Amino acid sequence: MSRNSNLYEAVGGEETFRRLVDTFYAGVATDPPLRALYPEQDLEPAAERLRLFLIQYWGGPDTYQQERGHPRLRMRHAPFAIGVAQRDAWLRHMKAALDSLELPPTYHDTLWQYLSGAADALRNTPG
Template sequence: MNEIPHGELQQQTFYELVGGEDTFRRLVHRFYEGVAGDPDLRAMYPEEDLGPAEERLTLFLIQYWGGPRTYSDSRGHPRLRMRHAPFAVNRAAHDAWLRHMRTAVDELGLPPEQRAQLWDYLVYAAASMVNTPG
């Protein structure tokens, strides 16, 4: 029997459990494919190229779920509400964001428990960004 020495128990992070960087890159890329074709959400992205926004969200999610801290190393503390404050995020934007994210999450094909854990966070995060009535 192989025993793990006392004090050396290692647990996988959610990031590792779901497949690491590739999984989060696929998730966010698929999400931004939806955003690109959504006139209401697309208007919230001032950059013509969605690539930089895609990279920022990818790095944020990677870090949040236990991967490398590249996001904070390059951008500092996430401060999500502050970073989204210049944009009018209403209930319609919230719903559209979740609609595109739902498609992206479902296409990952994660086991139900992991899919639910990821989805619960995304629902919470989307609700946290609403800053405008309507």
């Protein structure tokens, strides 16, 4: 499935992405090494940014761009040391969140392929 075929609507729109991100951040909150990458006491602003980004990326409203401009993911993540351990922890929690949605395999696999590729692309330290 290509991004242009509007996966956003196909998987249930905002509610599905809200559940994905909320479940993901519930895992982040209980993972001290990963939680250390999030400087804000309250994880909700980070959750809202991820939710809006994913919604826009997959064909929903462009609220992320309106509020924050171009995503510039590598630049926005550059201040944080993201190595293999951080990437793997992020992916572990994201996989659990994605699996909890019980999406049809085509949609699950499309999302997972993107999320795992993005996580790897954001690594900025060798370890």
